[in-house]
Amino acid sequence: MAGYDVLVRCPVCRHEQIYAPPAFPCACGAPVVPPVTHGAAVALTHRTPADAWVTVRCATCGRGTDWPRPELGCACGTVLRVPVTSEEGAEGAERAEGAGAGGGAREPDPGDGTCALCAPEGDEGAAPCASCAPKSRPSLTPPHIPLPRTAPTPRYAFRPLPVRGARDAVATCARFLRWLGYEDVREAYPAEERPPSGTRLTALGVLAQIEPTARPASLRDVECAWLTAMTHTVTCACFALSGFTPAARSRADELDVALFRIELSGTPEPLNGAADELTATGA
Template identity: 40%
Template sequence: MPESVPLHCPACRREHVYTAPPYPCACGAPSAPRLDAAAGPAVLVHRAWDEDWITVRCTACGRRNQWPHPELGCPCGTVLRIPVAGAPSPGPGHRGPARSAAVASTRDAVTAAVLCLRRLGHRDIRRADQRPPSGIGLAAPGLVVRVDPAARPASSRDVECLWLTAMTESADCVYFSAAGYTEAARLQADALAVPLFALDHGGTATPVNGPGRLLVRQGPT
């Protein structure tokens, strides 16, 4: 089960319970970081790409994956970085196949999605306060976005989760996937009017369903 720790915000003293989100390893097993319950959260002031990622070892196959560093957005506006036990963040001088393959592909997917969103007229694009169950969450005013760099096609459950998140925030949503979508996911997206985009290796985002093509035809908002 995902690990949870109690913590409080240093800025407003509000109490929280944080649950580490699991991410799918290449072997298919869910993998989540071990949280350090003894250490308090740090207030995130400035972002650095290398510090946004941690190395997490899959307990099923032993593969060392690069996952986003756990964070929590407090209602007071403070972003808290959750301490992780036994999973140091790779520094600027780190080299290795896991970082070069996993981090580069994730970065390319996010960059392609951001460029597409900007072409559609969205300027204030940021990392979402709450992380999605898988992939990378982005947000803009009135918009919730999921970028999925995984090697598996996005499922209908993935699409529905994004749509539900958007509904709770009274926002629109867009899904970007590097591995495409299952047929069930496309049908679900059409039924819920969720725009789907496929990301290719050249960094291009292409609409692959009716709502996605309609969004492109409408142009900048």
């Protein structure tokens, strides 16, 4: 049936076009082409799994198999379902396969309706043969749909080191960022944008502002760090040895900036929801 083309007419715009039905591979190796008809097609407005398939019988081996119903797109935007002839006849032939003369492979048993192949004497629990097994339509969905990652990647426990000065505070922040998954942590070069106070660390995907002195980080510190992070489209995090002013904390919540207080034990403590999320998910 290769090269079998039909003329299909759209019921919406009356446009006519040539349609060549696809050839599907039968289990016997022969191509199976749905017997489509000429003329008006049906505008498809709703597709359901039940009517998305049609049983087509192989002309070579006589096997009836479910294949997708032929569809065609019209230039007016309508999806057309091309009619297939003898659908009921094909399904009836499948059900009657082997029951008539010349079947040879099946022998109906009037007692229980099964054939001799799938129910030999003395073996009532035998599995049905391929002809008697229930026919199932191909699934429209894959057996497994990958879900997005909802749990953080397991990490080893953070190992803190005591903080005895400003340099220790900066080193603690660098170690903490690497623990989160930022591998290329480095201190901002002098030629780059310098913070109003403190130290700034950068890595691929993150900018960290650190206030390693006894002064609480101010509103200006948080806003300057956030503006720089937005310029480079990276995550912004602020660390402070003595915490943050109330105005700075309030503004950080509005801007979704992660705030951490550096404990003298060497552990950065999350102070807001953004910091909790960054600690849980990492880079």
